[in-house]
Amino acid sequence: MANSSKISRRNFMQQSALWAAAFAGAGSVLPGQAFAAREKELNILCWEGYNSAQVLDPFRTSKGATVKAESLTNDPTMINRLRAGETNVWDLINVNNPWARKVMHPEKLIKPLDRGRFEPFFGSMMPEFKAPYKWAMDEAGAELLGMAQRFGPYSYVVNTDKISRAAAEDQGWNLWNDPANAGKYGILESDDWNVFNICLIAGFDPFKVHSDDEVAKFTETAKRVFKGAKVVGDIATMNQSLIAGEIDFHMTGGTYSASPARADGHPEIRGITPKSGPMAGGKGGVAWIEITSTVNNPELSPLAADFLEYVQAPDIAHTVAFAEGTFNPVAQMGNPDCFKLFTAEQLDAIQWDSLAEEMGRCAEYDIVPDYDKLLDIMSAAKREASAG
Amino acid sequence: MRLSQGGKSAIPVVLFLIVGFAAPLLAVIWFSFMPPRSFSFGGAPTLENYATIFQGTNYISFLWSLSLAVTAVALLALVCYPVAYGLVRVFGKWAMLLTLLFTIPLFVSENIRLYGWVLFLIKNGVLLGTLKSMFGLQLESILFSLPAIILGMVYVYLPFMLFPMTLGISMVPNETRDAAFDLGASRWQVFKEVELPLSMPGVVIGFLLTFVLAIGAIAEAKVLGGQRVIPITHDIEIAFTYSQNWPLGAALSVLLMLVVGVLVLLALRRFDLDTFLGRR
Structure with a gap:
């Protein structure tokens, strides 16, 4: 019984992930090669859209990387998967606004981003997202915890x-x-x-x-x-x-x-x-605003930050807005280069005509x-x- | 104690069953005794989750699941026995092959098939839209109602009842049937005294298979029933997702397994397959 108290779901998930990785690695590498390095691997836990081929395939091709994205449709499940020990499985987590600053950062489930690298992107977003954007920052306003996109x-x-x-x-x-x-x-x-x-x-x-x-x-x-x-x-x-x-x-x-x-x-x-x-x-x-953060993974893939940067590009942000499933405004529409990619039909689909007015009537x-x-x-x- | 050669050969299979079958079940059972809303196996065991279930209204969901499963099995028996009988009597040895055709829909995802029914039944959909445009008939849709759920369950589980029933009926030797007729039995007597008892193994297997599947059904109530009915599987899903109360979900799962296990054992005691198959 002494050992039974050491068996936790946390350990179980970690072991499972290791075995899964070992099998996946064994199946994908040539004899003599070491385990696949995390430089070429990225795992994303997200709402639907970020897991679509339209968004992921260009990134996979440009980086020659294996990108796995799992889509779930509620925030608590995603966060509890990190709590249950999957921080060493995932590199990025994409959830609604309050979770990063109020839950995941205090519980050390996510890692802050490099402000110097990422804060400038907020400058070209819509005016309400200008840095320091509340939901992207920690409670003290010192750390950048994630990037905003769909809302x-x-x-x-x-x-x-x-x-x-x-x-x-x-x-x-x-x-x-x-x-x-x-x-x-x-x-x-x-x-x-x-x-x-x-x-x-x-x-x-x-x-x-x-x-x-x-x-x-x-x-x-x-x-x-x-x-x-x-x-x-x-x-x-x-x-x-x-x-x-x-x-x-x-x-x-x-x-x-x-x-x-x-x-x-x-x-x-x-x-x-x-x-x-x-x-x-x-x-x-x-109103909801998605914040995408890097997971506090002991072996965080360097591709996590690259991916966050990749989805800021006007064409990719437009693709994210109209990825399969649901269609949504993106903060990057504040950038004229991004906005001009939206057709009149697409703007009508996302109710652009009343968006600002409606957001003004919403609590976050x-x-x-x-x-x-x-x-x-x-x-x-x-x-x-x-x-x- | 030394293991026989057979025992040693069985070790890999036994290990596989322990790891792949018994261990997850034991994990679920153990987890059902963990404190509510915890995520660790290491908490102090408690009966709190079971108390919550017995003090709450989960019995409604259990009753829905049981009633839906019993209704579906009864309707499936009524639908499938004549079809299986006709297949065997008309097509003889080809009946089993023809029955396989009924399994073709299983190659398409259950959800897709159910959404097909939504398009068929929905207001202004295939059925009601056609009746309206061709005959001017404006009928109420049965979608998002109890009959729609039962229709979906009968549709989805039909192959699982038909296949064993056809097998059971095809096991009835023609000679026995002919002998009964020769001895003066009426058509009804032949069915009641010869065909039905001899085809019972297939019937019982069909009953058990569809009952176990139907009591675990969730998609029919969600897609066709519009959640007007909440089966126990839905309660389990909510516990594991939105509630993030895994121990409660585990306790509900354990109770469902117990209910199904007890009912199946009772059925097997009443209808002993070995007796039917003439092994004792």
């Missing part, structure tokens, strides 16, 4: 043939409080964001510790909202249901989720940011201190709604 408002999406943009913006989160709307809406399977939204529908700021009264209101709201949902599903299901007329609107959503439908010839599918809400400054929308994605409790309540509400 967008993310509240809800409507079919404007059914509900006008103006009405949806004015009514805001009360769309979900109107009993007449039961059965007319969907819910995107994005449970961390749905926790934010249930708070907003219940009428309070998600990004703070909640009182017992607020938790009770959250519970009641979660039950009602899930009971009234016609469908809970992924982005494809939401867009298909909106287009087919199964639903009139859905949460969570925004440019990120509506853009594939808009690019496919459905401009009536539109991400909406409410005009007002219960957050500081009367804001009702929430933050960590919910009592997320675990609220998520458990919401999961139970979803389960109970399924009981009829």
Whole structure:
């Protein structure tokens, strides 16, 4: 039993990674060669898009490197994989804004970047990203923790043939409080964001510790909202249901989720940011900004920093914005050389016409201190709604 | 104690089974006793995860999974037995080959096939759109409902019921059937007294196979059901992803394994395959 306490998932993952690397190395090198050096290897843990061939292939070719990218669709899972010992597997991690400065840096899961090399890139980004950009810096404002690229408002999406943009913006989160709307809406399977939204529908700021009264209101709201949902599903299901007329609107959503439908010839599918809400400054929308950081890998690949530099180039930033999956604005659109690569159709797909206005109405994605409790309540509400 | 030659030869297989089969299962079982939301095997063992499950509403998901699996198996039996019977009686020895054709859809990902059904069933989709444009009929879609989930499960698991059933029915010797007719049995008596009992090994294997697969189903409820129903597998997925409560997910998995294991053992006690196959 003395040994059993030393066996941890951390060790297990490390050993697995080593064995996997050994097998991969053995399969790819010629007899007599040593293990593949990390100079030619890069592993990226990211949201979809960065793992696409359009983004990775030119880098692979130019560096003659083996680049592996795994895409996940929620931040907590990615961060917990680093916590569980995969810091020696990954070189880059691409997650939403608060995690680098508030969690990953304090927990030593990521390494700061060379400010001299990377800070100048912020100069050509859109004005709100000028250095020192808050979410790219540590809490003390001394270390550069990552690079910004994709971002967008993310509240809800409507079919404007059914509900006008103006009405949806004015009514805001009360769309979900109107009993007449039961059965007319969907819910995107994005449970961390749905926790934010249930708070907003219940009428309070998600990004703070909640009182017992607020938790009770959250519970009641979660039950009602899930009971009234016609469908809970992924982005494809939401867009298909909106287009087919199964639903009139859905949460969570925004440019990120509506853009594939808009690019496919459905401009009536539109991400909406409410005009007002219960957050500081009367804001009702929430926006995300991705920050890509170098992992605190003891053998960090030098290609990690090279890749971060590579995606800043105007043509590659444009490719990242329109990589497969979802289409999003990128901070590099502040550079005229990058902006001119976007066609009118592409700008329409990402709702460029209202982007600045919508971002102005958004609070930035933050960590919910009592997320675990609220998520458990919401999961139970979803389960109970399924009981009829 | 010295190992026999056979025992020594089995060592690699035994080691493989321990590492590849028993070890992951034991890891899941051990992890279910770790403190909630921990990521290490080294915590102080606790029953907290099981307490959370028994005090919470996870029973709803367990009941959904069981009901969906039982319903799917019953419908599959009703659909597949006549088809298998017809295949064997009409095509004789070619029946098994023809049954293989039913497995062709398995080469396409389950999710893609289910999304195909979404396009077929969705409002203004292939079915309702055609009925509307050709006959002016405006019907409500069954998508994102319980019937859609059951339809998806019957569709996905059909080959797993049909194949063993066809095998079971093809094991019934024609001579036995002819003898029963010669002795004056009616068509119903031949089916009830001869064909059904002799084809039971295939039927039971089909039942067990589809039940075990169906109770672990998740995609049908998600894609066709629009999560109007939350099966236990969905609860497990949420625990391992958004909740990042791996010990709770492990405890739910252990309970699911126990429920399935007990039900399968009970079924095997009731329908002893060796007896059916005439080995004792």
